[in-house]
Structure formats: structure tokens, C-alpha cells
Amino acid sequence: MEPLSARGLPRLSWIDTLYSNFNYNTDGYEGDGAEDGKSQDGSETLPYIDESPTMSPQLCAPQGPDRETVSPTPPESLLSGRDIEKGLEMKKLVLSGFLASEEIYINQLEALLLPMRPLKATATSSQPVLTIQQIETIFYKIQDIFEIHKEFYDALLPNIQQWDEKVTVGHLFQKLASRLGVYKAFVDNYKVALETVEKCSQANSQFQKISENLKVKGPKDSKDCLTTVSLEALLYKPIDRVTRSTLVLHDLLKHTPKDHPDFPLLQDALRISQNFLSSINEEIDPRRTAVTTPKGEARQLVKDGFLVEVSESSRKLRHVFLFTDLLLCAKMKKTAVGRNQQYECKWYIPLADLTFQTLDDSDSCPSIQVLPEHEIEEMKIKISVLKSDIQKEKKAPKGQSRVERLRKKMNEQESWLLLHSPTIPFRILNKHGKSYLFLLSSDYERSEWRESIQKLQKKDPQPCVLSSVELQVLTSSCFKLRTVHNIPVTSNKDDEETPGLYGFLHVIVHSAKGFKESANLYCTLEVDSYGYFVSKAKTRVFRDTIEPQWNEEFEIELEGSQYLRILCYEKCYDKSMLNKDDNEIVDKIMGKGQVQLDPQTVQSKNWHMDVIEMNGIKVEFSMKFTSRDLSLKRTPSKKQSGVFGVKINVVTKRERSKVPYIVRQCIEEVEKRGIDEVGIYRISGVATDIQSLKTAFDTNTKDILVMLSDMDINAIAGTLKLYFRELPEPLLTDRLHPAFMEGIALSDPAAKENCMMHLLRSLPDPNLMTFLILLEHLKRVAEKEPINKMSLHNLATVFGPTLLRPSESESTKGHHITSASDIWSHDVMAQVQVLLYYLQHPPISFAELKRNTLYFSTDV
Numbered sequence: 001m002e003p004l005s006a007r008g009l010p011r012l013s014w015i016d017t018l019y020s021n022f023n024y025n026t027d028g029y030e031g032d033g034a035e036d037g038k039s040q041d042g043s044e045t046l047p048y049i050d051e052s053p054t055m056s057p058q059l060c061a062p063q064g065p066d067r068e069t070v071s072p073t074p075p076e077s078l079l080s081g082r083d084i085e086k087g088l089e090m091k092k093l094v095l096s097g098f099l100a101s102e103e104i105y106i107n108q109l110e111a112l113l114l115p116m117r118p119l120k121a122t123a124t125s126s127q128p129v130l131t132i133q134q135i136e137t138i139f140y141k142i143q144d145i146f147e148i149h150k151e152f153y154d155a156l157l158p159n160i161q162q163w164d165e166k167v168t169v170g171h172l173f174q175k176l177a178s179r180l181g182v183y184k185a186f187v188d189n190y191k192v193a194l195e196t197v198e199k200c201s202q203a204n205s206q207f208q209k210i211s212e213n214l215k216v217k218g219p220k221d222s223k224d225c226l227t228t229v230s231l232e233a234l235l236y237k238p239i240d241r242v243t244r245s246t247l248v249l250h251d252l253l254k255h256t257p258k259d260h261p262d263f264p265l266l267q268d269a270l271r272i273s274q275n276f277l278s279s280i281n282e283e284i285d286p287r288r289t290a291v292t293t294p295k296g297e298a299r300q301l302v303k304d305g306f307l308v309e310v311s312e313s314s315r316k317l318r319h320v321f322l323f324t325d326l327l328l329c330a331k332m333k334k335t336a337v338g339r340n341q342q343y344e345c346k347w348y349i350p351l352a353d354l355t356f357q358t359l360d361d362s363d364s365c366p367s368i369q370v371l372p373e374h375e376i377e378e379m380k381i382k383i384s385v386l387k388s389d390i391q392k393e394k395k396a397p398k399g400q401s402r403v404e405r406l407r408k409k410m411n412e413q414e415s416w417l418l419l420h421s422p423t424i425p426f427r428i429l430n431k432h433g434k435s436y437l438f439l440l441s442s443d444y445e446r447s448e449w450r451e452s453i454q455k456l457q458k459k460d461p462q463p464c465v466l467s468s469v470e471l472q473v474l475t476s477s478c479f480k481l482r483t484v485h486n487i488p489v490t491s492n493k494d495d496e497e498t499p500g501l502y503g504f505l506h507v508i509v510h511s512a513k514g515f516k517e518s519a520n521l522y523c524t525l526e527v528d529s530y531g532y533f534v535s536k537a538k539t540r541v542f543r544d545t546i547e548p549q550w551n552e553e554f555e556i557e558l559e560g561s562q563y564l565r566i567l568c569y570e571k572c573y574d575k576s577m578l579n580k581d582d583n584e585i586v587d588k589i590m591g592k593g594q595v596q597l598d599p600q601t602v603q604s605k606n607w608h609m610d611v612i613e614m615n616g617i618k619v620e621f622s623m624k625f626t627s628r629d630l631s632l633k634r635t636p637s638k639k640q641s642g643v644f645g646v647k648i649n650v651v652t653k654r655e656r657s658k659v660p661y662i663v664r665q666c667i668e669e670v671e672k673r674g675i676d677e678v679g680i681y682r683i684s685g686v687a688t689d690i691q692s693l694k695t696a697f698d699t700n701t702k703d704i705l706v707m708l709s710d711m712d713i714n715a716i717a718g719t720l721k722l723y724f725r726e727l728p729e730p731l732l733t734d735r736l737h738p739a740f741m742e743g744i745a746l747s748d749p750a751a752k753e754n755c756m757m758h759l760l761r762s763l764p765d766p767n768l769m770t771f772l773i774l775l776e777h778l779k780r781v782a783e784k785e786p787i788n789k790m791s792l793h794n795l796a797t798v799f800g801p802t803l804l805r806p807s808e809s810e811s812t813k814g815h816h817i818t819s820a821s822d823i824w825s826h827d828v829m830a831q832v833q834v835l836l837y838y839l840q841h842p843p844i845s846f847a848e849l850k851r852n853t854l855y856f857s858t859d860v
Contacts, residue, residue: 108234112234377791528561689715778795799835
């Protein structure tokens, strides 16, 4: 039995490798210039295949207990009256989108065939470009595939043009599936065809020119008549198409009632397609690994922990041991089953020779590899899904064996996150040798390691050199001496341990005492999430004081968090001290501390006051917690005036505007002076500032523009988020919410495009105009990602639930959510994906949408 993916589709090894290098869209032209998958150290890696392209696991095709494919069935709600009709309308949308992409595919095949005929004609002449054998190898089976799809297209088109609920198309898909043997022959020849193209291009400049400049016609109604595509990219299209057709069959079955005559036909077509896909699996060469081994040393263990080291420009997870006279960096060795784990020393530095690199030396350090933020966010989403799945399987009979598999997968994904998320540099130097670079997630850990080392160095440790035998003995002892046994991921925790809090933590940072000298002081707040700590908020800088009085309130989102950390800094205003590296924090830590977020204490409705003591400094703060299910409630305003909690059409009618004034003003101010702000829309604004802005907008204060220009930019960003959060129904409406959830779950890009644009057209004008203006604004914010660290994915995570979360009455219909983390795993993820889809889409014009320009539009 072939391995199956999350959709119940067979996993294609080398085809998946190809697939991962080509992003298909409705145009199907993104294959050009894709690079081969390489790891950061340049070695070959297995491609990371996204097993759930819709990121909406609850909408994926289910699997049986033994991972056998279970044909998807429509939800129960689609089995009567209006719901059946709605399902069939979705089916038409899927078919319309697929037909549009079929036309593009046929155009691509035509473009492939175009040079074949003249090349054949010259093959027998005195100056052949290619031999007959080379032509037959490169264009093998293309003519047959073209004829199959032209016939299929011509038969499907009238069915959609004369659509009614009794129309059947399953027989056409059956016929298409039954002719997949032609694709098998194409696939078997594919590698040879590519090699032949490459060899012929190198040997013949005329052919190279032809192969790099093939012209593909666009759809009938498109503005761009011709697109230039390479021969190599076009030869990939048939491989893409087999997988695409199978995804579409999943979508069609999802929206076809069981008793419809099409259902068994589509099921049969899907079975044939899946059997075909499982027959073309092939092994990939195993990954290559490189190992280097220097020397090492030891004494009494003071501190140890897992850190990420940048070695040879790639990230490596290391177990670092701080002994009384040296620092040892080790890696866990792979051992045979049943044997104790062992460490291998990578390097060591005697504390007598260890220094921390100054900023002047930073140029000689290796560059820091940072992954795009959206990849980190996507992995968090996958881990959330797995957590939710594990909880469900625990309750299911005979679910234990699947729980272990899910735990193993979650451990792999959490370990990946632990390796790729840290960005704060911790550089150490051997005075007589080389420097080393670790990456940490928090300035808190960096400070702890630095302080521990400096404390030992004050005892004047003696220089030491270990023989290879001594080093071996010391490294072997690390296994027994270690205090941190497992990498800090949740999959390593016992089931009895608290899962942490999901929701919003409200924190007021009041004041601090205990400073000996006047300074410019501020605090940052961190919470743990997915095994590491993330900075969530920052107070204002209180200037020239020994007793700062901040009294600032923040709202911090928690994702399974168990600890709150507060760090107190002295602000550095000396520009000559500032480092080029964005991740380097040059401000001096005055103190740091953490408190456990005890659910019993925190979850009371009242504020809980506490004090953190740090190096003789006391920081006073209060906190209270709101669970996610309570914090996500929409409560309509009972007042007639104002803008918060009032329907958007009421506000725009009153203002005689197309977009509410509050939205326009906040966007304008953020673009004027907040677009370069690190963490804009993610870092919390001060709650009291947000409340004063809310009151000003509600009462239409004349001084609003002056207030905006004086206000902290994070408070303005927070006011905009609050406005959308407090709308009595989401900006994208309660009525369309289920359709957005279904649309984003479609696997075929053309069907998804058709459906998602159709849904936008269905929005009321004020909602649509406001959404499009916000969309373009968020895209402009993401353009500054290198400076503000806010990617499209970050922004979708912040705004998705705010714009789509249904109102109370809608969200409770048919939902039996067992925990707050379930709400995150399902509804919120799909909402993030909907917004991300539109953010990644080319510009959407209100006028063009209303002109109904999509090639295959439908009236739902």
C-alpha cells in the first residue's frame, strides 16, 4: 500500500519533489526560475510537502483507521432542501474554475506542440536542429494528452453553460481517468525528456532560443494575449495536471449529495485516479549529512540547556554545558535501539579564554539565516491542528496507536520550530581561537547565560587544555550530569501537565523601585509559546528617573502560555553604540524576572496584583485573564450614535462616506509614521490610550486629528483592530461566513479563485470598499517586512479572526467546541487562511469585481 497524504492522496516522492518547485495558480505559469530545494548548508534536502494546502483540516478528505482512503462525503447539512441546492451551486463553482484551468492547460499543450512540427520538418533536411529521436523523446505523448483533454473540455463546456441540478459530469471524469495510461507513459519518459532538452540546449543555440521562448495563449477574455514560458516549465504541466484532477474530484464529491446520480461516477473516477497515482511512486536519494569534530573539556556542572548554533551557515541544535572552568558544546549522537544516548563534543572554550564579542567585532561573525515569518506561523498552525487531533483521538476508542503517530509528528514539527524561530544573537569568542554564534529566542536567556559565565569568571578560573581521553571522559559524563533532559517542546510533556492558557492576558505595568541612579527606563513583556518565549509588549521610556511610574495596560494574546516574563531595560540613546544587526539589543538589562500563570489565580474576574523582584529592583504589576471563547464574543452596541459596535452601513450612511472615517484616519496615520515600526499591529498599544481614542471617535471630537498625531502609533493600530473586533457582525458578514470556510477549503486553485472572487462580489458595498482599502493598506505594510518584521502571514494572523469571526448567534450554531484551543485550531486557522488568500492575490478592483469580469462566474 502506498503512503497517503493528509488528503487521502498517495504521496509522490520524486513527483512531489518537482511539485514543490512549482506553485500552480490559475494561470499555471509560476514554474519558471524555481530553484531546486537545498538546505541552508547547500546539501540536498527532501522537499517539505504541505499536506494540507487549504490549512483547514476539518475540511480535508478523511482517512480510515489504517490510513486507507475514505471517499469524502458531503456534510449532513447538505442533504435537504436549500442546502442541497447550495451544495450543487458550490459544485458548479468548482467545475467552472476547473474548466477555466482546463482551457489554460490546453493552451499550454498547444504551445508545446507548436515547435514540434517545424522541428520534425527540419529533422530530415540538410541542417537539422534536432534528430527525429530527440524530438520523439522530448514531445513523447504530448499529442495524445492534448487530444484527450480537448475532447474532455468540449464535452464539459455545454454542461456548465446549460447548468441545472440534474446535470451529470461524472461519466466525463470517468472517461478522463480511464485514459491515464497515457500519463503513465509520459511520466516514465519525463526525466529523459528533461535531460534531452538540457543536452540539446547546450549543444544547439537555435534550439535553446526556441525552448526558452514558447508563447502561450491566455484565456479568451484575458487582456494578456501571449505569455512567454520555457519548454521545461511546460513539460512539467502534465505532471501537475494529474494531481490537480484528483484534487478537483475531492472537491466535487464534497459538494455532491450521496443520492445524486453523479456521486458513484465521481467516486469511481477518484478511485481510478488514486490507483494511478499510487502506481507511480519512486524512491528519493537519502539526504547527505556532513560532520566535523574539534576538541573538548569538563568539571562541576553549573548550567546546561539546548541552544541553536549557527555552524557552517546552517542552524544546529546543541546541548551546551557550563562547567566551573569551561563551556562545552555537544550534540546528541544517534545510538542503536536500547542503548543509552551519548554526546559528541563539538568544541569547548576554557572560561579563562572566553570573552563576549563586542559590537566592533561583529563584522567577522557569520550571517544570521532568518526564515520568512510566514513559514514559522504556518508551522505553528500545523502544530495546533496536531494538538487538537491528539485530544480527539484520546477520546476515541482504539485511538491510542494513532495518538503515538501524531505525537511523533508533532515532536518533529515542534523541534523544527525550536530550530528555526530564534533570531537574537549570542556571540562568544575564544581569545586564542575562533568565535561562535548561538541564536536565542529571548534576551532573557542571553542575559542568564552571560551572567552565569561572568559569575564563574570572577572566581578566576585557570586555563586548561584537555587531552583527547580526558575530553572523551568528560563528554561521556554529560549524559548523567545534565539537568535539562529533553528539548523544550510540548510533545515531551506528560499528559497531566497543564496545557497552558489560550486567550488574552491583560497586564498593567504600574511602577518600579530600587534603582540607584537616575536613568531612562522601560519594560518589555514576554510569554512562552510553542516551547520558546516571544516579546509581546513594551512600555514607554520613562526618562531620567529612579522611580518610573508607567501605569500602562496591555492586552497580550496567549497560545498555550504558562509564564509571563518582565524585563527592565535602560534605554541607549548613543547612536554610535547601535549595531547594524536588527536583532542585536544594545540597551542594558537592569533586571528580569518571571511569574507562572496559574489558571486559578489569573482567571478570576478581578485584577491580581503582583511584584517581580530582580537584582534589587521591584516591578509592580497587575494582571487578569480572559479565555478565548469569552474574548471572541461580539456584543452589538445599544447606543444609536458613535461608531464602535454600530453596523458599518449605518456609520457610512450617517457619514455619507464609502468607508468609515475611523478606518481612513487610522490607516492614514499608520502609513504616515508607523509603517517602519517593528511589530506594527502585533505589539499591543497602551489600553488607556486606545480607550481615549475610542471615546474621541464615538463622540466625534473635533480634536481627533491632533490626538492622532500625538498618540503612540501602536495605540492607533490597536484602535483600528478594536473597531473591527467590536463590529456587531464581522466585516465579511455572518451570512457569507460558511461559504468563505467552504471556498478556502477547495483544493483546485481555479475553483478557489472563482469562488473567492464571487464571495467578495456578494458583500454589501460598504463592507467591500472597506475590506479592499484595508487589504491594500496591509499589503503596503508587508512591503516593509525587512524593517517592520510584519509579513503578509503575520498580518493575516492578526486580522483574519477580527474580520471573519462570526457574531455570537452564528458562531454557536452547530458548534460543540470542547476547549479554547479547539477554537484556535479550527475556526481561527481557516479565517487566517481566507485573509491570507486575498492578501496574496493580485490587486482587486471594486469596479472590476462589480463588472463581473471572471471568465466563468455564476450567480449563487
